[in-house]
Amino acid sequence: MSSQLATQSSSYNTAFRALLEKTGNAEPSWLRRMREDSFAHFERVGFPSVKEEEWKYTNVAPIAKLQFVPAFANGQPGGNGFGAFVYDEARRSRLVFVNGMLRRELSSVEALPAGVSVIDIGEALAKGPNETSLRESLERAAKSESGFTALNTALFSSGAFVFIPAGVSVAAPIHLQFISESSHGAAAASFPRVLVVAAENSAATIVESYASPGESVYLTNAIVEVRLGAGAHVQHFKVQRESTSAFHVATTDAELGANARYDATTINMGAALSRHTIDVTMDHEGAECWVDGLYMVDANQHTDTHSMIDHRQPHCTSHQLYKGILDGKSRAVFNGKVFVRHGAQLTNAQQTNKNLLLSNEAQVNTKPQLEIFADDVKCAHGAAVGQLEADEIFYLESRGIRPEPARNLLTYGFAEEVIEKIKIDSIRRELDQAVLNRLHTTL
Amino acid sequence: MLEIRNLYASVDGNEILKGINLKVNKGEVHAIMGPNGSGKSTLAKVLAGHPSYEVTRGEVLFEGKNLLELSPDVRAREGVFMAFQYPIEVPGVSNAQFLRLAYNEKQKHLGQEELDPLEFKDLLKEKAKIVEMEASFMTRSVNEGFSGGEKKRNEILQMAVLDPKLSVLDETDSGLDIDALRIVAEGVNKLHDPNKAVILVTHYQRLLNYITPDFVHVLSAGRIVKEGGKELALELEEKGYDWLKNGSVAAGAK
Numbered sequence: 001m002s003s004q005l006a007t008q009s010s011s012y013n014t015a016f017r018a019l020l021e022k023t024g025n026a027e028p029s030w031l032r033r034m035r036e037d038s039f040a041h042f043e044r045v046g047f048p049s050v051k052e053e054e055w056k057y058t059n060v061a062p063i064a065k066l067q068f069v070p071a072f073a074n075g076q077p078g079g080n081g082f083g084a085f086v087y088d089e090a091r092r093s094r095l096v097f098v099n100g101m102l103r104r105e106l107s108s109v110e111a112l113p114a115g116v117s118v119i120d121i122g123e124a125l126a127k128g129p130n131e132t133s134l135r136e137s138l139e140r141a142a143k144s145e146s147g148f149t150a151l152n153t154a155l156f157s158s159g160a161f162v163f164i165p166a167g168v169s170v171a172a173p174i175h176l177q178f179i180s181e182s183s184h185g186a187a188a189a190s191f192p193r194v195l196v197v198a199a200e201n202s203a204a205t206i207v208e209s210y211a212s213p214g215e216s217v218y219l220t221n222a223i224v225e226v227r228l229g230a231g232a233h234v235q236h237f238k239v240q241r242e243s244t245s246a247f248h249v250a251t252t253d254a255e256l257g258a259n260a261r262y263d264a265t266t267i268n269m270g271a272a273l274s275r276h277t278i279d280v281t282m283d284h285e286g287a288e289c290w291v292d293g294l295y296m297v298d299a300n301q302h303t304d305t306h307s308m309i310d311h312r313q314p315h316c317t318s319h320q321l322y323k324g325i326l327d328g329k330s331r332a333v334f335n336g337k338v339f340v341r342h343g344a345q346l347t348n349a350q351q352t353n354k355n356l357l358l359s360n361e362a363q364v365n366t367k368p369q370l371e372i373f374a375d376d377v378k379c380a381h382g383a384a385v386g387q388l389e390a391d392e393i394f395y396l397e398s399r400g401i402r403p404e405p406a407r408n409l410l411t412y413g414f415a416e417e418v419i420e421k422i423k424i425d426s427i428r429r430e431l432d433q434a435v436l437n438r439l440h441t442t443l
Numbered sequence: 444m445l446e447i448r449n450l451y452a453s454v455d456g457n458e459i460l461k462g463i464n465l466k467v468n469k470g471e472v473h474a475i476m477g478p479n480g481s482g483k484s485t486l487a488k489v490l491a492g493h494p495s496y497e498v499t500r501g502e503v504l505f506e507g508k509n510l511l512e513l514s515p516d517v518r519a520r521e522g523v524f525m526a527f528q529y530p531i532e533v534p535g536v537s538n539a540q541f542l543r544l545a546y547n548e549k550q551k552h553l554g555q556e557e558l559d560p561l562e563f564k565d566l567l568k569e570k571a572k573i574v575e576m577e578a579s580f581m582t583r584s585v586n587e588g589f590s591g592g593e594k595k596r597n598e599i600l601q602m603a604v605l606d607p608k609l610s611v612l613d614e615t616d617s618g619l620d621i622d623a624l625r626i627v628a629e630g631v632n633k634l635h636d637p638n639k640a641v642i643l644v645t646h647y648q649r650l651l652n653y654i655t656p657d658f659v660h661v662l663s664a665g666r667i668v669k670e671g672g673k674e675l676a677l678e679l680e681e682k683g684y685d686w687l688k689n690g691s692v693a694a695g696a697k
């Protein structure tokens with residue numbers, strides 16, 4: 001452990017000093033202090049260990065061992081020709097980040113209505129009006145004990161600030177695209193930071209995607225916060241298709257105003273190791289959330305989802321459907337907490353986690369966890385791990401479909417139940433194809 | 444076309460079929476009737492090759508070939524079709540995707556041309572008319588959220604697309620209102636021709652008002668206990684099944 005710490009601190013210490021030098025006095029002084037505190041915290045706690053309950057099944061030692069170089073410390077991030085990752089619907093409403101740095105020439109926000117801000121977080125910090133909400137958000141996250149969060153706060157140098165004014169509905173999906181690729185032998189590390197503020201009665205769709213043109217080793221350590229005002233409606237689609245050698249550690253944190261609605265669908269297909277922490281807090285009456293996801297892993301991939309849905313006030317509704325498809329020697333962890341706090345009467349909370357094992361060597365640890373401190377509530381949860389249903393296979397075979405295509409079609413259907421929640425055609429098409437490719441089949 | 448000889452089958456160690464003999468020729472329509480639990484669905488599933496059912500004795504020849512040694516998918520591609528009493532829901536897979544895959548598997552098997560999604564859409568549109576199904580059913584997940592009657596119509600749509608030689612329809616009439624029953628029955632009649640055969644498994648005589656059987660067989664406790672022409676169905680309607688339950692086993696196969 002101590003030698004790991006030494007490696008971590010030398011690698012990240014250099015990066016941290018370089019960042020402070022680069023930003024100089026351009027950043028507000030409170031941010032500089034916060035970064036210093038966070039880095040000191042990270043040096044103290046390091047990366048989480050499997051002795052911690054929340055990290056019991058996910059060993060991040062491989063991340064700790066690697067020498068990462070944050071992109072800004074590594075000069076100009078390379079790479080062009082990322083056209084393949086463009087979603088047509090968001091061609092003029094997207095920010096593209098390469099190794100964590102905004103690439104203006106690849107980005108366009110022309111399709112966004114006046115008053116809507118989709119800007120680099122650095123720019124938002126430099127200009128007055130958004131500083132307060134950003135500061136609040138950063139300060140809150142800085143209270144976290146997590147080493148990953150501290151590292152992000154210390155090292156983030158780019159990311160997005162999205163602001164939807166009250167009453168405004170944005171038709172075009174706002175796409176935040178994170179592309180990573182390591183070059184020159186050093187593993188790239190990026191620390192995306194995103195804050196989405198959807199004011200009262202606004203509506204928007206956020207697409208957050210992670211992709212790589214290659215199969216290199218790199219680290220993404222992202223924090224995304226979404227704040228919904230009263231009556232706001234945000235759809236949030238996260239598509240994680242990192243390189244299968246990469247590490248992806250991310251937090252999504254949503255807070256819902258009264259009668260707000262948050263629909264999140266997360267697809268995890270990439271990365272050697274991925275960990276997604278998704279927390280949704282409903283601290284105002286009448287809020288509703290859908291927190292759905294699909295993880296599909298193969299070979300030696302490891303994926304971990306920790307979700308927390310917190311019902312703090314009455315009359316809130318949460319729906320959660322997480323599905324997993326595991327092949328090869330892959331591992332998945334699903335830990336889904338649903339809290340219904342004291343006084344959160346008339347809560348309706350439904351949670352389901354279903355896993356499909358395509359190989360004998362794949363393994364899932366699933367733990368749905370419902371904790372109810374109110375008495376007038378409607379809650380249900382369940383988890384299942386298994387194979388395809390024999391009756392479904394027979395039904396397809398009885399129509400002349402050979403056993404293997406029958407299994408593939410059923411597996412595709414299993415994934416589709418989550419993928420079809422993403423209401424953007426080009427993303428759905430991409431994911432359908434990705435699922436079929438994983439199954440080595442066509443339709 | 445089909446010859447069943449002294450067929451015994453069991454499920455989970457329970458013997459359900461106890462010596463079935465049945466011969467079906469091209470162009471014929473046979474009805475298999477009988478009380479609940481007599482083994483009608485078991486017989487249908489054994490013909491389709493359901494893996495839970497074990498054949499312990501006897502043989503089944505389909506066009507001279509040993510049907511029992513073929514896997515379920517091969518049986519289907521060779522032209523055996525069973526409409527399920529309880530059709531299975533397949534979430535996430537659209538009716539069109541499912542049917543095109545099944546259709547193309549058969550075409551491949553027969554060395555005939557496969558269809559791309561657009562070409563298949565045209566074919567499906569024509570076939571859907573036979574059971575008066577709307578286009579919206581083609582993009583919906585297979586049977587998911589379908590009413591009982593819609594599921595049964597969907598079974599006949601599959602039959603129309605796959606164009607089998609032998610169709611075994613297991614209680615396709617149950618759960619249908621009178622309009623749906625007429626649509627399904629007319630569909631089956633339209634699809635029938637002198638080169639094909641149909642086995643209608645039914646509990647009630649109602650369906651036989653629309654589809655006239657050439658032969659009626661009554662199954663009780665895993666045996667065929669009575670056989671006759673279409674008038675036997677009317678007799679059963681009148682008298683019920685009780686008088687047959689302890690009756691003598693029909694003499695031999697036809």
Ligand SMILES: Nc1ncnc2c1ncn2[C@@H]1O[C@H](COP(=O)(O)OP(=O)(O)O)[C@@H](O)[C@H]1O
Pocket residue numbers: 454455457459477478479480481482483484485486495
């Ligand atoms: N999986 C099974 N396990 C045990 N018994 C079964 C199973 N399936 C059917 N049976 C029994 O077999 C008998 C015949 O069932 P079935 O063929 O469905 O009758 P029918 O279709 O004529 O109503 C019934 O007694 C039923 O309970």
Ligand SMILES: [Mg+2]
Pocket residue numbers: 483484485528614
């Ligand atoms: Mg039956």
